[in-house]
Amino acid sequence: MLLINCPYCEDDRPELEFANAGEAHIHRPKDMADMSDEAFEAMFFIRDNPKGVILERWRHAHGCGRFFNAVRHTVSDKFLKTYMAGEPRPSDDEITELMK
Amino acid sequence: MNSTSQQAFRVKARGSRIGARSVSFTFDGKTFEGLEGDTLASALLANGVHLMGRSFKYHRPRGVLAAGVEEPNALMQISRDNSKTTPNVRASVQEIYDGMKAQSQNRYPSLNFDIGAVNNLLSPVFVAGFYYKTFKWPAVAWDKLYEPFIRRAAGLGEAPTEQDPDRYANRFAHCDVLVAGGGAAGLIAAKAAADKGKSVILCDENPEFGGWLLSDTDIRIDGQTGEEWSAEMVRQLLAMDNVRLLARTTCVGYFQQNMVVLNERVTEHLSRPNVELPRERMWQVRAGKVVIAQGAIERHMVFPDNDRPGIMLAGAAQTYLNKYGVAVGANVGVYTACDSAYAAAFDLAEEGVTIPVVIDHRDQVSDDIRAQAKEFGIKVITGAHVYCTTGKLRVNSMSIRHHKASSGSEDFEIDALITCSGWTPSLHLYSQSRGKPQWDEATRRFLPGESPQECVSIGSCNGTDELADIFVEAAEAVGGKAQKPKIEDDVPTSSGMVGATGTSADKGKAFVDFQNDVTAKDIALAVREGMHSIEHVKRYTTNGMATDQGKLSNMHGLAIAAKLLDKPIPQVGLTTFRAPYTPTTFGSFVGHARGALFDPTRKTPIHEWAVEQGAEFEPVSLWNRARYFPKAGETMDDAVDRECQTVRKTAGVFDASTLGKIEVVGPDAAAFMNIMYTNGWDKLRPGRAKYGIMCRDDGFIYDDGVVGKLSSTRFHVTTTTGGAARVLNMMEDFTQTEFPEMKVWLTSTTEQWATIAVQGPKAREIVEPLVSGVNIANEKFPHMSVAECQVCGVPARLFRISFTGELGFEINVPADYGRAVWEAVWARAEPLGACAYGTEAMHVMRAEKGFIIVGQDTDGTVTPHDAGLSWAVAKSKPDFVGKRGLQRPDLIAKGRRQLIGLKTKDPKKVLQEGAQIVADPEQSIPMKMVGFVTSSYWSGTLDQSIAMAMLEDGNARMGETLYVPMPDETIEVEVTGTVFYDPKGERLHG
Structure with a gap:
């Protein structure tokens, strides 16, 4: 069972309290009605499935209820970082640093 | 007996x-x-x-x-x-x-x-890959022959025929240091960590701590025997309140972030277990640091007929003698490639057991060993191997041959044969922690490499053979101070061999894996037939796939394959070890989560009233809902018929408390509703309610429900019973991440409100005297009104709303008042001839009106347009969840399935839900399916069966005759609209 740090509660809590909410940093455009089919497909359906670092969303469903973002390594399942929704995506340099 | x-x-x-x-x-x-x-x-x-x-x-x-x-x-x-x-x-x-x-x-x-x-x-037939080669054809043989044959032959032992009456417990624990294995290394590490003030859990699968020290009576630690030293360590650890010792407790799994699962067998060894105790206890331990001290497992020698009863591991014989006081035979042969077997032989000889000979596979043994053997009068033959044994139910002789000799053998009469080809460091937990074992060429064995988690391997499982070194390593592993005691008579275990002995010309089966009957020849066959990776060899031969998971066989199998492939062992690879380390009972995993404790059961405040009335219940998500209220002698169909017709003629009372409810509040509440629902909410006035549909962004229906607008900043949203949690989750997602600038707050109020539906022509007559604070006369409080008022003096939210097509009200009162208000309503309803009705009658009546149930009439691929709900999709809103999705080419294409009604030509015939619909019943199988039935009921009110279905181009097929083929008949149906009863909706406005 994973141990996840909720950036709102600032505490490590067991995975039982959380729900995964899919890939992070996917922007739902305000002018969605005008998107091309291809752009909509890419936005809504296509997801990364990396062997390595993934940026994903979690919700502290049985805790504070907040959605937040996490940097997780899919091989080791290690959480390299969690951060609040709305904060910028970590740079590649930062991710490299976190993996050390 | x-x-x-x-x-x-x-x-x-x-x-x-x-x-x-x-x-x-x-x-x-x-x-x-x-x-x-x-x-x-x-x-x-x-x-x-x-x-x-x-x-x-x-x-x-x-x-x-x-x-x-x-x-x-x-x-x-x-x-x-x-x-x-x-x-x-x-x-x-x-x-x-x-x-x-x-x-x-x-x-x-x-x-x-x-x-x-x-x-x-028949063993020539049952070679490696037998299943793949044999059970292929003909197809018909699968059902009649292979499947029953395999079923009968497969499986070991028998499952219990009755339910397990025992209790199994589950505990969570945290500690600074978890030590897996209570042998010398584990005891030292646990003590060193505890001395530093760390909280420590030390577990061992055996009933006692001490590991191999209890099997070796020669060793001395500062003058103490292994048994004395271990007992003293345990005494000291028991006296410390930061240490928990768990005996009979196996570390079965090592998961992410140092979550380690222990299986404790509490009563398996007791004649009359205390009924207060659980049979087993599953520990889920989150450890700051995991110390793996699993030890090593002795390997057998792989030679022809090495599986006769009486042939066993030398270390096992030593353990049976020293721990249990049992000699494994009277005349015991020894076949070894490792010094440790001599210690077993000498111990047995000391107790008067005859050791006719020690066959050492190696060319040399130390002078020291030779001298000791001489003292016991034991003959040692080096550079030789056992090539044959005899004895049907017990070994009675062995035949040996020098490696170099082509013939010329010697036979020995024996009643037991103990063997040892060396010791395999146990890498199970290390491998489970996702570590990658590294090959150590010097000692020809795999050892732990880097630790991917906060863990350390010590002792024999780390390849540390000498006890003196283990004292240092184990203490330092936990940051403790190393003290090297004086060790005497420590037997090294690092020598040995892997793979088969003898030549391929030898007769007899040389077993590598005993439990799955895999021989050295099977592995050779697998390699010849193209299995070049150990993962393939394993699956083809089933080597290492039995319940012992290859604890004895993996290394031998790997070495044999590597030799035939002429590759170094590490290039052939080692299979990954998986949890559990040893077979673990289902009861242990399940713990308390069975029977009534398997899942919570949700009950409404009115639940007990329904129980008292003799209602039958059905599970709806986690809720237990009253399905119908049978009177004496009534079947379910009778009761549902009566309930429906009573509602239509008089009135009925229904517990709708399970409906999901979400309070949407804030200056941007209306704007938020505009985003979440397909409908427009700007024009809705406070005091009015509206049916809303929620889609996902792909355009498919996600949920529906009636929403009441209480004020310009407050909505009372209802959801489906099963959908409440996911709807709130999706709403939260949008407020938190897509529209964080909106000032809107969401609160689940499902369990705060009890909801009592009163439906039927006499609904107002029942409700009116109980209501104060609002005039509910027809024209003052028309259909789709909502008001905050009092019912029975209790603050209430009253809806005029209908899921039956009749005049109807839904009274929401705080849950604590639910039963009292229900009984007040019932006290008025019953004398007027009304009934209480359950979910089944509710389903029939909503189907008579063509109201959908999300999840029954929709399945996640149905758009509002498909469901005939285009009227509820706003055209002018710039954005709502699903707007873009609904424009996708496939969703606007022709030929989509649409929700329609079906009437059977024989009105008495009720269709089966899920039944498939075809246009031409005479076509050959497989037929072209044009749709399927989603809801189907007997309507007592209409005296005919009714159904709804998803049908290709359904709206264009009104009046067509279609067919529903069933196993024993084909049912003719006519396509109709979905509203079967009161199509003009006049009854709502009564």
Whole structure:
């Protein structure tokens, strides 16, 4: 069972309290009605499935209820970082640093 | 029953773990005596019994091979009664207790004479890959022959026929240091960590701590025997309040972030367990640091006919002698490639057991060993191997040959043969922690590499062979101070060999994996047939796939394959070890989560009233809802018919409390509703309610429900019963991440409101006198009104709303008042001839009106347009969830399935939900399916069956005749609209 740090509660809590909410940093455009089919497909359906670092969303469903973002390594399942929704995506340099 | 109390092979001078008290048990119906502290295997060996099982494939007679969890042969069915019976228990692990019943497995009619042994004669047929080669064709043979055959032949032991009456517990624990394994290394590490003030959990799968020290009586630690030293360590650890010692507790799994799962067997060894105690306890431990001290497992020698009863591991023989006071034979041969077997031979010789010869596979042994052997008068032959053994149910001779000799053999009469090809460091937990074992060429074994988690391997499992070194390593592993004691008579275990002995010309089966009957020749065949990766060899031969997970066989199998492939061992690879380390009962995993505790049951405040009225219930998600209220002698159909018709003619009262409710509040509440729902919410006035549909962004229906607008900043949203949690989750997602600038707050109020629906022509007459604060006259409070008022003096939200098509109200009151208000409503309703109705009548009445149920009439691929709800999709809103998705080419394409009604041509015939619809019933199978039935009921009100269905181009097929083929008939149906009753909706406005 994973141990996840909720950036709102600032505490490590067991995975039982959380729900995964899919890939992070996917922007739902305000002018969605005008998107091309291809752009909509890419936005809504296509997801990364990396062997390595993934940026994903979690919700502290049985805790504070907040959605937040996490940097997780899919091989080791290690959480390299969690951060609040709305904060910028970590740079590649930062991710490299976190993996050390 | 005849009793055998001789225990002829008991050695009184030894047996550190054995008490004086006799324990009586049965094995295959025969009564045996053992001693307190015996395992089933040691007790049987004490009585001279080696034959304990039959092998899985060839049904060969097998004796016990090991003295620990790695035992592949002696698997038993251990029973207290029909409900408390466990298959595949290793005799070398199970402690005996008075009255224990043990049965050997995989034999018929008896262990001595087994019909299945014919498989042994057919063994040329049952080679590696037999299943892949044989069970291919013809297809019909699968059902009639192969499947039943495999079913009967497969599986070991018997599952209990009755429900398990025992309790299983589950505990979470946290500690600074978890030590897995309580041998020398584990005890040292636990003590060192505890001395530093760390909280420590130390577990060991055995009943006692000390590990190999209890099997080796020669070793001295600062003058103490291993047993004395371990006992002293345990005494000190028990005295510390930061240490928890768990015996009979196996570390079965190592998961992410140092979550380690322990299985504690609490009562398996007790004759009359305390009923207060759980049978087993599953510990989920989150450890700051994990210290793996699993030790090493001795390997057998791979030579022809190495599986006769009486042939066993040398270390096991030493353990049976020193721990249990049992000699494994009177005339014991030795075949080894490792020094450690000599210690076993010398111990046995000391107790008067004849050791006719030690065959050492190596060309050289040390002078020291030779000198000791000479002292005992034991003949040592080096550079030789055993190429043949005899004895049907027990080994009685072995034939040996020098490696270099082409012939010229020597035979020895024996009644047991102990072997050792070396010791394999246990990498199971390290591998489970996702570590990658590294090959150590110098000692030709795999050792732990880097630790991917906060863990460290120490002792034999880390390849540290000398006890003196282990003292340093174990203490330093936890940051403690190392003290090197004076060690005497430590036997090194690093030498040995891997792979098969002898030549390919040898006759007989040289077993690599005993439990799955895999021989050296099977592995050679797999390699010849193209399996070049150990993962393929494993699956093709099933080597290492039995319940012992290849604890003995993996390294041998790997070495044999590597030799034939002419590759270094690490290039052929090592398979990954998986949890659990040893077979673990389902009960242990399930713990308390069964029966009433499997899932919570949600009950409404009115639930008990329905129970008192004799209602039948049905589960709806986690809720238990009243399905119908049968009167004496009524069937379900009778009751539902009566309830529906009473509602339509008079009135009915329905507990709708399970409806999901979400309070949406804030200055941007309306704007938020505009985003979440397909409908427009700007024009809705406070005091009015509206049916809303929620989609996902792909355009498919996600949920629906009626929403009341209480003020310009407050909405009372209802959801489907099963959808409440996911709807709130999706709403939260949008407020938190997509529209964080919106000032809107969401609160689940499902369980705060009790909801009482009163439906039918007399609904107003029932409700009106109870309501104050609002005038509910028809014109003042029309259909789709909502008001905050009082009902029975209790603050309430009153909706005029209908899911039946009748005049209807839904009273929401705080849940604590739910039952009181319900009873007040009922006190008015009953004298007027109204009834209480359940979910089944509710379903029938909503279907008569063509109201959909999300999840029944929709399945996640249905758009609002498909469901005939285009009127509820706003056209002018710039954005809502699903707007873009609804424009996708496939969603606007022609030929989509649309929701329509069906009437059967024979009005009495009720369709089955899920039944498929075809246009031409005469076409050949497989027929072209044009749709399927989503809802189907008998409508007593209309005196005919009604159904709804998803049908290709359904809206264009009104009036067409279609067909529903069923196994015994084809039912003719006519396509209709979905509203079967009161199509103009006049009754709503009464």
